[in-house]
Amino acid sequence: MNNTLKLSLSVLACTAVFAAAQGEGQVAHYFDCWMENVGRVDQAELDRLGVKTFGEAWLCGCFNIEEKEADEWGEGGTKVTKVWDLPPVELLKCKGKKCAEDSEEFNRNLDLCVDHLNSSGFTLKEFTDGGKVQDAIAQKFADNKKPTPFGTYVAERKDRLDSIQCFFQYHERPDAPRLLDWNRKGVFSISGLPERLLPDAVGRFVDFSDVRCKDKDKWSGFLLNGYLENEMSVDANGKFHGHEIGYGNDPNLPMRQGKEFGKVLYTTEYVHGNKTGVSKFYRYSAVDNLFVDPKVAKKMKPYYFLHLEVPYKMGAVHGMVNMFSQKGFLMAEIPYWDNTIHGRVVVHFPFVQDQKAIEKADKREMKRIAKLKGKQRKAAQEAFDKMKEERANIKDKITIDFKKGLLNGPNDLGYSFGNYRDGKLEGKFMTFEVTERCYEWIPVNGIEGTDPTKSNMACLIEKGEKKSWGTFRNGELQGLMECANGIKGKENVDCDHAY
Structure with missing residues (x-):
């Protein structure tokens, strides 16, 4: 396998995806290149591969998987229905407690498996008749037998199939702890802003593609159902370089997608492996509500996010992040300096x-x-x-000053006013009675890993009477907070209830 393929694999952050909502009585279908316990593999597949083990062991390779609730199918609720012959399957043995998924032996085997998957590659020819992965990625739609986008991709390159390298992307399992790292998931999130002024996660670089093929300097990623997931270019060393487009797709099988799918979900620019330039994330309700019951989706509130512009410099967020509302208004301007909010944030109200x-x-x-x-x-x-x-x-905007990620200077947040020095209150601090009108920013289902009661709202705050006041020094309350109704207490005093 050449260096281009190895280096390109090394910069991918992949995410496993369910092909169907995992509700009661439903089975999740997905494609996975990972490490599976032999006890989960269909016996006919083990016989075909000539795999014979006593006790437990792990298979490293690429699989078709079905998954139900654990209480229906036993521990893990997972069945491997197909083991593909590319990359070549490896058997990684273990005994007793060493086979547990949280054991050191498991992690060592997992590292060996990932190295094996990283070093495996093949050409587009293997997807044609008689190829070892002919049916791994759908080339025809099940209902009308017309070519899928991947089927068209293969047909258009039939005269040079051997020159186009491909590899299956390896995934972390849907419940894998490593998957919780937001940087690897590709979520652009904003931390440190006061709650309810802006949501904390507003854009996602998603990559659900199961196979990626390289035609000259352009990589194209496809889903198991044959749809194009993203397109990007690489330089001579295999690092992302140039324009990338990510498309919003529905990974459900075997149905064809509706007209609302296939639109651009994000665009970004790379220079020799680093994001550099303005990335744009677009509103895409078809993806945001992917696993939401249609009856529920109809009742969901309209939301205001239209698209987001995030400037990058050598891989770091650097410059002015601009959020645009559903009606095209500039919703917020958030200045960044080397991945940190720095300067004056302006929140407008469309x-x-x-x-x-x-x-x-x-x-x-x-x-x-x-x-x-x-x-x-x-x-x-x-x-x-x-x-x-x-x-x-009514104020049509709120300004908030930050210094290296911390509140700094006098800041009127609508529900409170105080002077901050390096994130700590300094001097008089007041809170106010407020009336809020809150709006969905992005549907709850579109924000993985956030608290929808706090991070999914943008609120217009109308200030009323003064509610409480106190004095701070270096972030410490001096004396007690006093409420307008006579109640006194510590910093978190509840002015509405005397305890």
Whole structure:
């Protein structure tokens, strides 16, 4: 295997994906290049491969897998229905407690398996008639037998199949602890912002592709169902270089995707292996609600995220991150310096800025008032004037100052006001009664690993009366916090309940 393939494999962050929602009575189907216990492998496949073991052992290779709830199929709830002949299967033996998935022996074997998968490759010819992986990636749709995107890709290159290298991407199992590392999952997240002003995770570099093939300097990744997942280019050393496009796909099998799928999910730029330039993440409800029951999805609130621009410099987020609302308004500007928020964050409110909608609503109300008479007309006009006055007093943006990732300087967050020095309160601090109007930013299902009650909302905060106040020195409360209703207590005093 040449260096181009090895180096390209080394920079991929892969994620296993269920091909169906794993609800009650449903079976999850997916493709996995990993290490499986021989006890989970269909006996006919073991016989075909000539694998004979006494006790436990692990097979390292690429598999078709079915998975149910553990109580239905026993420990793990996993069945391996197909073992592919590429890459060549390796048997990794173990005995007794050494076979446990949290043992040192397991981890050593896993490292050997990953090295084996990294060093394995083959050409596009192996997907044609008689090839060892002919049916691994769908080349025809099951219902109408027309070519899938992968089938078209193979057919268009039939005169040079042997020159196009391919490899199966190896995946971490859906429940693997290593999968919890957000950097490897490719999630762009924002940490350190006050809650409910902006969500903490707003963009994802997803890579569900099961096979990747290299035609000259362009890599194309395909799903098990034959759909194109992403396209990228590499330099002479196999490092990502140039433009990458990721597409939003539904990995369900064997159905063809609807028209809402296949759109661009993200774009990004690389220079010799490092993200450099502006990456864009796009709103894509078809993916966000992928495993949500259709009846539930219809009742979900509309959300405001349209797309996100994230500037990178030599792999680090560096520059102004811009979020755009559903209606095209600039929702927020967040300055970054070498992966850290640094400077003035500005949060705009598109649901206040929609002047055309406001003007139409005002005209309708004025026409309604004009039809009224006497006291009714006077009361309606007074209410309308008061509403316009209150609207004029609503701030259409909040600014927050940061220094190297920490709040710094006087900051009015709507529900509180205080002076900060390197993230710590310094001087007078006040909280206020507030009225919030909150909106979904991205559907809950679209944000893996976050708390939807805190991180999935953008809220317009209307400040009311002062609620509590106190004095801080170097982040420490001096004395007690005092509430407007007379209650006193520590920093987290509950002004609404006297304990």
